[in-house]
Amino acid sequence: MRRVYLDNNATTPVLPEVLEAMRPYFAEHFGNASSIHHHGQETRAAVERARESVAALLGCRASEIVFTSGGTEGDNLAISGLTRAGDHVISSTIEHHAVLNSCKHLEAMGCEVTYVPVDGRGLVDPDDVRRALRPNTRLITIMMANNETGVLQPVEEIGKIAAKADVYFHTDAVQAAGKVPIEVKRLGCDLLSISGHKLHAPQGVGAIYVGKGTVLQPMFYGGSHERSRRAGTENVPGIIGLGKAAELAREAFERGDLAQMAAMRDRIEQTMLSEVDATGVNGDGAPRVPNTTNIHFDYIEGEALVIALDLKGLAVSTGAACSSGAIEPSHVLTAMGLPPEIARASLRFSLGKQNTPDDIQFALDLVPQIVARLRELSPVYNRAAISY
Numbered sequence: 287m288r289r290v291y292l293d294n295n296a297t298t299p300v301l302p303e304v305l306e307a308m309r310p311y312f313a314e315h316f317g318n319a320s321s322i323h324h325h326g327q328e329t330r331a332a333v334e335r336a337r338e339s340v341a342a343l344l345g346c347r348a349s350e351i352v353f354t355s356g357g358t359e360g361d362n363l364a365i366s367g368l369t370r371a372g373d374h375v376i377s378s379t380i381e382h383h384a385v386l387n388s389c390k391h392l393e394a395m396g397c398e399v400t401y402v403p404v405d406g407r408g409l410v411d412p413d414d415v416r417r418a419l420r421p422n423t424r425l426i427t428i429m430m431a432n433n434e435t436g437v438l439q440p441v442e443e444i445g446k447i448a449a450k451a452d453v454y455f456h457t458d459a460v461q462a463a464g465k466v467p468i469e470v471k472r473l474g475c476d477l478l479s480i481s482g483h484k485l486h487a488p489q490g491v492g493a494i495y496v497g498k499g500t501v502l503q504p505m506f507y508g509g510s511h512e513r514s515r516r517a518g519t520e521n522v523p524g525i526i527g528l529g530k531a532a533e534l535a536r537e538a539f540e541r542g543d544l545a546q547m548a549a550m551r552d553r554i555e556q557t558m559l560s561e562v563d564a565t566g567v568n569g570d571g572a573p574r575v576p577n578t579t580n581i582h583f584d585y586i587e588g589e590a591l592v593i594a595l596d597l598k599g600l601a602v603s604t605g606a607a608c609s610s611g612a613i614e615p616s617h618v619l620t621a622m623g624l625p626p627e628i629a630r631a632s633l634r635f636s637l638g639k640q641n642t643p644d645d646i647q648f649a650l651d652l653v654p655q656i657v658a659r660l661r662e663l664s665p666v667y668n669r670a671a672i673s674y
C-alpha cells in the first residue's frame with residue numbers, strides 16, 4: 287500500500303545526506319569529545335564544525351550554541367535556568383507543552399506567570415505583552431512558529447519590548463528553524479531553542495542559542511561539557527546530524543526551495559476549500575511557515591478522520607490531546623476562539639523536504655472522499671446539509 291507522510295511537524299525523516307554525515311561517528315570516529323587523545327580530538331573537531339553550522343543557521347557565534355537533547359530540554363533550560371521564586375514570567379496561551387508545563391512548574395515553585403491571549407488568527411498582540419510587564423518580570427517566553435497552525439508570532443516586536451524593559455526574551459523556534467530564516471540578533475532574543483528532528487536531523491538532539499552574557503542555571507550537574515551550560519557526554523552522531531541538517535537548511539533558503547513547499551501547501555488549502563463544503567483554514571490571514579496548514583472539516587471528529595485516512599495510507603494529525611480518557615480539543619485552536627466542535631474537526635497537514643507534488647495529489651484525491659463518507663454517517667451534517 288502506498289503511504290504518504292504529511293505529519294512533518296510531529297517529526298521528519300532523517301535526510302540521506304544527514305544519515306551519511308552521521309554514519310562514521312557511530313563506530314569509526316567513536317571518541318569521547320572530552321578525551322585528549324586522537325580519538326577524542328577528532329570527534330571534538332567534528333562537534334565544533336557542527337556548532338559553526340548551527341550558529342550560521344541562526345546568525346550567531348558558535349560559542350553561543352549549546353547542544354541539548356531536543357526542544358523540550360532547550361525550553362526547560364531557558365525557562366528554569368533564568369527564574370527564581372518571586373519572579374514574574376510572560377508567556378502565551380498557545381505555547382507547546384514543553385513551555386506551558388515548564389511555566390506551570392514555575393508557578394508551583396512560587397513564580398507568577400501571565401499567559402497573553404491570541405486573536406482569531408492565532409497571533410499574540412505585542413501590546414498585550416507590553417501591558418503585562420511588571421517590575422519583577424524576569425522573562426518573556428513566546429514561540430516563533432506555532433506547531434499546530436504554523437502561525438508566526440511578531441517576535442521581532444516582542445524582542446524590542448523585552449530589550450526596552452531589560453527583560454530576558456526566549457523564543458521556542460522548534461517549528462520555525464529550517465522553515466523561515468532566523469537571525470537571532472534581529473529578533474533581539476537572548477535564548478532560542480531548536481530541535482533536530484523537526485528539520486530532518488535525528489530525534490533526541492537539539493540546540494539552544496544562549497546570547498553572550500546570559501547566564502543560565504544548568505539543569506544537569508556533572509562535567510563541564512558545553513562550557514558548563516549542559517553537563518553530559520555529547521550525543522556526537524546526533525550533533526553531527528544537526529550540523530548537516532542546518533547546512534542543508536541554509537542551502538535550501540539560498541536556492542528558494544521553500545517557495546515550492548509553500549506552493550504545495552497552498553494547493554492543499556485551495557483544493558480542500560473548493561472541493562469540500564464547510565471547511566476553513568485555521569490561522570488564515572496570519573503570517574505562517576510554508577509547510578503547515580490546519581483545516582477544519584466541520585461535522586467530523588478529527589480523530590476519526592485521522593484514523594480513516596491512516597487506513598488508506600495518509601498520515602496527518604490533530605492537535606487534540608487525550609486527557610482522562612476523553613479527547614480534549616486543541617488548546618491552541620480553542621485559544622483562537624474556535625468552538626470546541628470546530629477545533630475537534632480540525633486536521634493538520636505538515637510538509638517536509640521529502641514530499642513531492644505526487645504526495646499532495648494523493649492527499650487531495652483521498653481527503654474529500656473520506657470526509658464525504660464520514661459525513662454521510664453524521665446526522666448533524668445531514669441536517670445542516672439542507673442549507674448548503
Ligand SMILES: Cc1ncc(COP(=O)(O)O)c(C=O)c1O
Pocket residue numbers: 295296355356357358359361382384429431432433458460461481482483490492
Ligand atoms: C513548538 C514545539 N516546541 C517544542 C517541542 C518539543 O521538541 P522535542 O520533541 O525535540 O522535545 C515541539 C515538538 O513537537 C514543538 O513543536
